[in-house]
Amino acid sequence: MIWDEPWTIVACQPGGTTIPPPRTPLETGQRFTCFSGGKGLDLQVWADFVGTTWLVEELAQRLEGAWVACLFNKDFLVATCVLRPPDSHRQAWLLETLRAKSGYGRTLIRAVIPWLFDKSDGVFSMTYTWELSLPLLVGAYLKGWLRSAAAIQYGWVWSQPSLEEGVACGFCPSTRWEPIGPRLTLPTLFRDGSGSAVVSDSGLGDHWGYVSIMRGTPDWSAIAAKGGWRVLWYRGSVAPEGFRWSGEIVVIGLLNYRGGPMTLEWISSEIS
Numbered sequence: 001m002i003w004d005e006p007w008t009i010v011a012c013q014p015g016g017t018t019i020p021p022p023r024t025p026l027e028t029g030q031r032f033t034c035f036s037g038g039k040g041l042d043l044q045v046w047a048d049f050v051g052t053t054w055l056v057e058e059l060a061q062r063l064e065g066a067w068v069a070c071l072f073n074k075d076f077l078v079a080t081c082v083l084r085p086p087d088s089h090r091q092a093w094l095l096e097t098l099r100a101k102s103g104y105g106r107t108l109i110r111a112v113i114p115w116l117f118d119k120s121d122g123v124f125s126m127t128y129t130w131e132l133s134l135p136l137l138v139g140a141y142l143k144g145w146l147r148s149a150a151a152i153q154y155g156w157v158w159s160q161p162s163l164e165e166g167v168a169c170g171f172c173p174s175t176r177w178e179p180i181g182p183r184l185t186l187p188t189l190f191r192d193g194s195g196s197a198v199v200s201d202s203g204l205g206d207h208w209g210y211v212s213i214m215r216g217t218p219d220w221s222a223i224a225a226k227g228g229w230r231v232l233w234y235r236g237s238v239a240p241e242g243f244r245w246s247g248e249i250v251v252i253g254l255l256n257y258r259g260g261p262m263t264l265e266w267i268s269s270e271i272s
Contacts, residue, residue, distance in 0.1 A: 155248030
């Protein structure tokens, strides 16, 4: 990626930098464009590229307020990511759903960084999450790709009790599990007398829900049933009650951090 390049190294230092990032010319036939909320982009083609089962109408809702960065080569989509602007709870741009064909990821990010610089009048920070296995984490460290790491967390999973009691895999049917209602399009707040959580569907049609924020010890079985999920996934420094380690280590990256308040949790309608 770009973590070993001079501007990025400077931007990973405390206080970041106001030096304009370099602008790398695209090769002949390549085109970089950012679509506001995905408008003007063929969302079905984009959905197929990123690998999601969200319908076009659902994507329009989940992308509201975001920018979809796309790199085209000879009018074919070869790399993309979603950029969500800062808000009252998160003081940095959020990079999500990065997908790229081999060799195009670096080109995309090289175009995204100057775009963020221009969009933010020269003052911006960007955050992201990166799920890795332990061997991949070690490899990323040795390559110098963790310069922008602000925190290291873990992935945790909770499964429906019926799956734990005798069903061999998460893809196997269970007569003790039935979803209540249709798939929830947007992140949803669940609250009971023991706690609360905001959960978003994975969009992969795999009956997984992603927990963005949790407080207390809510009834996970009730949440899973209402949302139509068999498995819930959460990232954090410690496991919530009833969760087990997924085997993933989650890097929270923060590029060009300008100082001031920083949060490690946020609510987002991530696509994939």
